[in-house]
Amino acid sequence: GDSVTQMQGQVTLSEDDFLFINCTYSTTWYPTLFWYVQYPGEGPQLLLKVTTANNKGISRGFEATYDKGTTSFHLQKASVQESDSAVYYCVLGVYNQGKLIFGQGTKLSIKP
Amino acid sequence: NAGVIQTPRHKVTGKGQEATLWCEPISGHSAVFWYRQTIVQGLEFLTYFRNQAPIDDSGMPKERFSAQMPNQSHSTLKIQSTQPQDSAVYLCASSLEDRDGAETLYFGSGTRLTVL
Numbered sequence: 595g596d597s598v599t600q601m602q603g604q605v606t607l608s609e610d611d612f613l614f615i616n617c618t619y620s621t622t623w624y625p626t627l628f629w630y631v632q633y634p635g636e637g638p639q640l641l642l643k644v645t646t647a648n649n650k651g652i653s654r655g656f657e658a659t660y661d662k663g664t665t666s667f668h669l670q671k672a673s674v675q676e677s678d679s680a681v682y683y684c685v686l687g688v689y690n691q692g693k694l695i696f697g698q699g700t701k702l703s704i705k706p
Numbered sequence: 707n708a709g710v711i712q713t714p715r716h717k718v719t720g721k722g723q724e725a726t727l728w729c730e731p732i733s734g735h736s737a738v739f740w741y742r743q744t745i746v747q748g749l750e751f752l753t754y755f756r757n758q759a760p761i762d763d764s765g766m767p768k769e770r771f772s773a774q775m776p777n778q779s780h781s782t783l784k785i786q787s788t789q790p791q792d793s794a795v796y797l798c799a800s801s802l803e804d805r806d807g808a809e810t811l812y813f814g815s816g817t818r819l820t821v822l
Contacts, residue, residue, distance in 0.1 A: 626808030628810070635815065636815050637710075637797050637799070637813030637814050637815050637816050638749070638797075638811075638813050639812075640810060640811075640812070643808075643810060645808065683749070687808035687809060688808070689808060691762075692737065692739075692754055692756070692761060692762055692809055693751045693754060693762060693765075693809075694739075694809060694811055695751070696741075696748060696749040697748075698748050699748060699749075
């Protein structure tokens with residue numbers, strides 16, 4: 595079935611460090627891939643969306659790239675700030691199937 | 707635009723009582739989704755409606771859980787005879803169907819249900 599795997603449960607960085615979070619996905623359909631971010635007390639919110647029409651998305655200093663050959667989808671940021679502390683979810687959307695499938699999430703903690 | 711509104715933000719029930727959770731989607735959005743979030747299971751899909759019609763309830767527990775969307779401005783999730791294992795944050799989201807066929811979901815802040 596359709597699935598998403600995030601192996602990094604928690605990442606701790608210092609301000610200005612480089613961020614890289616990877617995930618892998620599995621589907622037999624055309625995927626649309628998302629990164630959602632969730633702050634404490636809030637619902638997840640869209641950070642980036644990447645479709646098969648392109649393989650890269652950029653928003654708020656974050657960049658997401660997917661590789662169809664390895665079915666991997668990663669999120670990176672050149673220089674993280676304390677305000678980036680949150681949980682990041684890799685999410686799979688499957689063509690015409692409505693629901694989104696969430697990965698397990700990666701909690702990012704930034705040391706000031 | 708106020709975004710997706712969920713009420714109440716917090717609900718505490720005793721074991722065996724009923725809980726009704728409310729969701730007001732973003733005006734003009736055609737679909738409403740319900741998810742459940744726990745530390746152990748993460749974000750789990752429960753059910754969704756499009757144009758008020760139920761489309762997929764594959765994630766709904768077969769007993770005690772039901773969802774309705776009586777009009778385009780609100781949806782409810784009802785849990786009968788609540789059990790401690792129902793304790794979770796219940797998230798509602800709405801969406802516009804994109805031309806590429808994938809949904810972009812906009813979530814509310816959730817209702818934290820605690821069953822004592």
